Amino acid sequence: MTRIAFLLTQDRGGPVDVTVRLAATLAADGLDVRVFGPVPARGSSTLDGLHEEIAVADKEDFAAAGRARAAIRAWRPDVVHAQDRRAGLVIAGLRFGRGPRPALVQTYHGVPDDVAEPWFRGDRGAAGPSAYTRTVLAADALVARVLDRTVVPAEAMGTFLRRRLRVPAGRLAHIDNCVSPAEPEPPRAPVRHLVFAGLLVERKGILDLLAALALPGVLPPDARLTVVGDGPQRADAERAAQRLAGRVTFLGFRPDVPALLAAADALVLPSTMEQQPLVVAEAMAAGKPVLATATGGVPAMLDVPGAPAFLTPPGDVPALADRLRALFAEPDPGRLGRLLAERARTRYRPEPCARRHLALYDQLTGARRPAHHP
Secondary structure, three states, X not given: OOEEXXXXXXXXXXXXXHHHHHHHHHHHOOOEXXXXXXXXXXXXXXXXXXXXXXXXXXXXXXXXXXXXXXXXXXXXXXXXXXXXXXXHHHHHHHHHOOOXXXXXXXXXXXXXXXXXXXXXXXXXXXXXXXXXXXXXXXXXXXXXHHOOEEEXXXXXXXXXXXXXXXXXXXXXXXXXXXXXXXXXXOOOOOOOEEEEEOXXXXXXXXXXXXXHHOOXXXXXXXXXXXXXXXXXXXXXXXXXXXXXXXXEEEEEOOOOHHHHHHOOOEEEEOOOOOOOOHHHHHHHHOOOOEEEEOOOOHHHHHOOOOOOOEEEOOOOHXXXXXXXXXXXXXXXXXXXXXXXXXXXXXXXXXXHHHHHHHHHHHHHHOOOOOOOOO
């Protein structure tokens, strides 16, 4: 039986949530799976018996990286799959160790924070990131050449890795992220309860959202915003929200994001850079309209035939305000929610995601399994 090891160095965020769902789904299908890393902040109970706690808190903690590699080697996996940037650096060292060499895979979930959308797209003359970020990206390119495959959830990221980092196309594989199934609950009336869910950091655009909502004529008298998440911009965001007279609620980090999405009317995610954000897929699965910035793989996620696209350029507050007005005025948000839920059902369920990952693992290891097996 194929043994699959996942490595995480974080306890929360999109890569962690994807790993939890993917590992649990593969294990339910009879695969031998183990997750190495911190205890996940969301969904840890689904990993009972599948988790080994390991900490690699800093990329320069070589002793911790060595312990992580030793623990993985001791389990003797056929495949090792890193699910964040630091984990990719750790497992690259397995290529040069003694003993059996498992297939090595990473998922490239996102670029560093100061990579702007124009440079990411390859626009001529676009301002590039800092020298430090260029060094990080050079290391990413090296790791991608050492490992057997790099999974990209969005085609836009695959294009970036090929064009900017010169990663050979044969070392890339496109597999969509997965989210837990949900019973769609499309809004039955005009959108009035918005939710933002994400880290409160500059690239997530929370200050842009609050600035847009504060512009005249944007926020209807009976509308409100719930902010789910925490981070270094929280204090600034709470100050900015004072202009909205108590109509913004800050919940901090919450493990029950799907339930909070179900209770809202629509998701707003005004990030300056994304790949294939899980919260967008979760909102789609819940049947909620999504207003987001046209960055990374987000436009492809929301490109549903017959559905209006609530997309806005990243960092453009007036354009964001205009789209917010349109969302509040949308006469049939429930129809949009139903269309998005159907898209999520076909693209982001855990079972197809697990099948595609398993097919990749089998390709790399030469494993053969019955045709009926996922």
